Amino acid sequence: MSWGYLLRRLAQLVPTSALILLVGFALIHLAPGDPVLALAGEHGDAEYYDFMRAKFGLDQPLHEQLFTFVANMAHGDLGTSYVQGRPASQIILERLPATLLLTATALTIASILGLGFGIFTATRRRAWQDTTATTVLLATYAAPVFLIGQALILLFALGAGWFPVQGMTSAVTPSNSFGHAVDVAHHLVLPALVLAAPEVAVIGRLTRVGLLQELGSDHVRTARAKGSPPSIVVAKHALRGAVMPVVTVIGNRVAHLASGAVVVEVVFGWPGMGRLLVDALRDQDSPIILGIFLLVSLTVMTANLLTDLVYVWLDPRVLFS
Amino acid sequence: MLRRGSALVVSAVLLVSCSTTEGTPQPAADSPVQGGTLVAAISADPGQLNPAITTSGDVHTASELMYNGLVSLTPDREPVGELAESWDVEDNGALYRFHLREGVTWHDGEPFTSADVKFSFEKVLLKYHSRTAASVGQALESISTPDERTVEFRFKEPYAPFPLQLDVTEAPIIPEHIYAGTDPLENPANLEPVGTGPFAFESYKPGAEIRLVRNPDYFIDGQPLLDEVVLRVIPDAESQVIALEAGEVDWLFGVPGADLARLEEDGGFEFLRTNVNPGGSNCIMTVSFNLEKPVFQDVRTRRAVATAINSQQFVDRVLFGQGKVAEAPISSGIDFAHADDLSGMPTYDKQAAEDLLDAAGWIRQGDGTRVAQGVQGIPDGTPLSFGFTLFTSFAAYGDLFKAQLADVGIDVELDPQEPDIFAETVFVDRDFDSNIISYCNGADPEIGVKRMYVSSTIGPVPFSNAAAYSNPMVDSLFDQARTTVDPGERGEVYRQIQEILVEDLPYFWVVETEATRVYSSRCGGFSQAGHFAEAAYCRQ
Numbered sequence: 001m002s003w004g005y006l007l008r009r010l011a012q013l014v015p016t017s018a019l020i021l022l023v024g025f026a027l028i029h030l031a032p033g034d035p036v037l038a039l040a041g042e043h044g045d046a047e048y049y050d051f052m053r054a055k056f057g058l059d060q061p062l063h064e065q066l067f068t069f070v071a072n073m074a075h076g077d078l079g080t081s082y083v084q085g086r087p088a089s090q091i092i093l094e095r096l097p098a099t100l101l102l103t104a105t106a107l108t109i110a111s112i113l114g115l116g117f118g119i120f121t122a123t124r125r126r127a128w129q130d131t132t133a134t135t136v137l138l139a140t141y142a143a144p145v146f147l148i149g150q151a152l153i154l155l156f157a158l159g160a161g162w163f164p165v166q167g168m169t170s171a172v173t174p175s176n177s178f179g180h181a182v183d184v185a186h187h188l189v190l191p192a193l194v195l196a197a198p199e200v201a202v203i204g205r206l207t208r209v210g211l212l213q214e215l216g217s218d219h220v221r222t223a224r225a226k227g228s229p230p231s232i233v234v235a236k237h238a239l240r241g242a243v244m245p246v247v248t249v250i251g252n253r254v255a256h257l258a259s260g261a262v263v264v265e266v267v268f269g270w271p272g273m274g275r276l277l278v279d280a281l282r283d284q285d286s287p288i289i290l291g292i293f294l295l296v297s298l299t300v301m302t303a304n305l306l307t308d309l310v311y312v313w314l315d316p317r318v319l320f321s
Numbered sequence: 322m323l324r325r326g327s328a329l330v331v332s333a334v335l336l337v338s339c340s341t342t343e344g345t346p347q348p349a350a351d352s353p354v355q356g357g358t359l360v361a362a363i364s365a366d367p368g369q370l371n372p373a374i375t376t377s378g379d380v381h382t383a384s385e386l387m388y389n390g391l392v393s394l395t396p397d398r399e400p401v402g403e404l405a406e407s408w409d410v411e412d413n414g415a416l417y418r419f420h421l422r423e424g425v426t427w428h429d430g431e432p433f434t435s436a437d438v439k440f441s442f443e444k445v446l447l448k449y450h451s452r453t454a455a456s457v458g459q460a461l462e463s464i465s466t467p468d469e470r471t472v473e474f475r476f477k478e479p480y481a482p483f484p485l486q487l488d489v490t491e492a493p494i495i496p497e498h499i500y501a502g503t504d505p506l507e508n509p510a511n512l513e514p515v516g517t518g519p520f521a522f523e524s525y526k527p528g529a530e531i532r533l534v535r536n537p538d539y540f541i542d543g544q545p546l547l548d549e550v551v552l553r554v555i556p557d558a559e560s561q562v563i564a565l566e567a568g569e570v571d572w573l574f575g576v577p578g579a580d581l582a583r584l585e586e587d588g589g590f591e592f593l594r595t596n597v598n599p600g601g602s603n604c605i606m607t608v609s610f611n612l613e614k615p616v617f618q619d620v621r622t623r624r625a626v627a628t629a630i631n632s633q634q635f636v637d638r639v640l641f642g643q644g645k646v647a648e649a650p651i652s653s654g655i656d657f658a659h660a661d662d663l664s665g666m667p668t669y670d671k672q673a674a675e676d677l678l679d680a681a682g683w684i685r686q687g688d689g690t691r692v693a694q695g696v697q698g699i700p701d702g703t704p705l706s707f708g709f710t711l712f713t714s715f716a717a718y719g720d721l722f723k724a725q726l727a728d729v730g731i732d733v734e735l736d737p738q739e740p741d742i743f744a745e746t747v748f749v750d751r752d753f754d755s756n757i758i759s760y761c762n763g764a765d766p767e768i769g770v771k772r773m774y775v776s777s778t779i780g781p782v783p784f785s786n787a788a789a790y791s792n793p794m795v796d797s798l799f800d801q802a803r804t805t806v807d808p809g810e811r812g813e814v815y816r817q818i819q820e821i822l823v824e825d826l827p828y829f830w831v832v833e834t835e836a837t838r839v840y841s842s843r844c845g846g847f848s849q850a851g852h853f854a855e856a857a858y859c860r861q
């Protein structure tokens with residue numbers, strides 16, 4: 001892999017993001033609905049609506065609104081939220097840490113559990129453990145996120161009382177930072193598990209298939225013939241080849257996590273970016289909507305780039321030019 | 322296996338560290354106690370906390386405890402002094418002089434004066450608060466402040482509804498020393514409010530919670546009782562109920578009808594029925610007939626539809642009892658204006674509906690549907706079928722409406738839409754046959770009733786005159802009501818208006834909706850809206 005390749009890939013981010021923003025802008029402004037209606041609610045008179053439209057520049061022709069938007073974007077300015085009267089970037093960044101914590105935890109859980117399940121089932125092929133685990137994974141994958149969410153809340157939060165029902169912290173705040181961390185971790189368990197659940201299934205099943213293929217391959221047979229213990233055979237010889245497709249999938253699942261986070265954040269009252277997006281869509285608050293579009297698309301593109309780089313590291317035969 | 326084992330250890334640790342002691346259920350606390358924290362659930366992140374620049378229910382729910390109006394409204398919707406101690410009405414209702422309370426301070430210690438009131442109205446409320454701007458703004462001539470404790474509002478002509486438009490929902494007063502010379506939509510104080518209300522701002526975590534603390538200098542002696550109010554953002558209604566059951570929150574502003582019966586059976590909770598909400602009070606689910614469409618030109622057809630509607634079924638099946646059958650165009654919550662024994666008000670009578678349809682020229686066919694035979698403006702043989710536009714969240718109303726009208730041979734096509742698209746379809750494009758809207762009447766007919774009926778509000782303004790109803794008599798009666806100050810005489814004018822409306826039937830008023838506040842039995846002393854926790858208390 002050359003530095004030129006990396007630079008080219010990075011340079012591609014710019015036109016792709018610009019295109020995404022342009023499509024997003026068109027979708028929001030050409031779709032029916034009016035942010036001033038969403039903002040003002042009922043009871044205004046014509047004068048009021050005209051005043052508010054002028055205030056937000058929504059009385060301008062669409063191409064002029066687009067020009068203003070592009071000019072602002074060129075300075076890194078996403079614009080001011082109609083509802084909150086603050087820079088959209090500031091509002092989004094406030095909510096970002098909660099979503100990052102949730103999705104990163106979910107991705108970690110999904111990767112660990114997924115690989116674990118994959119190895120567990122591949123090494124017990126056609127045994128009852130394999131069948132059971134595979135069926136459970138399939139069900140997890142098929143069930144909608146909000147259903148799993150509500151079920152876990154009823155079982156473990158309201159039923160057993162092990163976890164809080166919603167939120168990121170308790171209403172009564174712990175006095176020290178360690179207590180606060182434990183409090184957040186306690187609130188994180190259920191939403192992270194729910195968000196991770198379908199990913200565990202995807203990663204688990206893929207690992208199983210990859211590993212089964214590798215376990216039947218020549219180099220693994222050779223390793224066995226040389227007398228390596230089964231655990232070493234799996235860990236050292238088979239797993240490396242088996243995780244190649246898994247790495248691709250983990251990278252690609254970032255987009256799924258981002259959309260799954262929206263539902264999970266609503267069900268669990270998690271104060272992240274996904275819920276901000278839901279509110280902004282309801283209010284037609286386009287600076288926030290476009291800002292989140294941009295951030296999510298940049299994240300997904302970066303994840304894809306990283307996936308490609310990890311590929312090279314795992315398998316030096318893969319060459320990019 | 323090691324990982325699984327350690328996960329168990331972690332959950333065991335969490336279990337121990339976070340288990341709560343469950344006390345035995347206490348009987349309803351009837352004697353107030355000082356101190357304690359109330360945790361209330363709110364449905365949406367407000368985004369900002371200045372109630373003067375918006376009518377958003379989310380913002381008002383989250384911020385009204387920190388502010389005051391010149392008056393507050395009693396449960397019977399009577400105005401009583403809040404920031405104003407008293408007021409005089411002169412010039413037959415064209416001049417209102419308010420005498421402000423002594424010794425009120427803002428949460429930052431600055432004194433509250435008449436200049437704050439003048440500033441709040443002129444620079445903020447009359448520009449950004451859509452309801453106040455559209456009503457008071459049109460009628461007001463000037464505001465003057467003869468001294469620090471006196472404010473005078475002069476109107477172009479007598480303006481009767483004014484005292485009902487001065488509570489913390491319609492006209493919250495904000496501090497001039499913080500907002501003067503700034504854009505009120507972008508002032509940082511919108512996120513760290515400074516008010517005069519019973520609770521002062523403590524912190525705001527966007528999307529998560531708003532914390533308020535007791536205002537020790539509040540001008541009402543002995544209030545508030547609570548040390549702290551925490552407003553937790555829980556967007557999902559089911560999750561709110563579960564959080565209440567799990568003891569994570571003490572107060573819900575509303576509860577889905579289906580969960581209400583379960584909470585009532587479970588015990589441990591108290592209930593408060595109300596038709597008052599910070600986003601709008603005295604709401605009536607109202608069917609609008611688009612009078613520009615040929616199918617609704619004949620009042621007999623409109624009366625037939627209204628008579629085929631069984632409103633009680635809406636109360637039972639859609640609202641699960643949280644509401645009542647509407648008896649008049651004006652809500653029963655506006656006592657002086659509501660007419661409760663209107664002879665022309667349609668009530669459910671299937672046979673009468675069938676007869677009216679026959680008389681209007683809509684004749685039953687063998688398969689039960691009706692087709693036009695001599696209906697004016699409609700070719701013979703056209704089936705009786707029309708669209709019904711509604712918010713997606715009102716789907717249950719649509720299903721029942723369709724079923725009830727099918728019973729008399731009318732075919733209804735449901736057209737669910739998101740709220741802002743609905744507003745555009747109905748009020749800008751006028752591309753609909755009939756619809757259902759939750760029209761909130763507010764504390765006075767001038768706020769939320771007039772807009773539905775006067776001919777000047779036909780046009781692109783959302784949630785105004787959906788039917789495109791125009792009757793010069795009704796127009797002039799509404800003008801008369803606005804300038805009639807005596808409540809008895811004013812009520813009589815509104816009765817005349819309602820008598821005309823139930824004959825003309827540009828709309829049909831189906832049900833008055835109510836919300837049910839639910840709270841933990843260890844708490845008490847709540848009021849309906851606005852300052853719901855001003856006098857509340859919670860045993861810890």
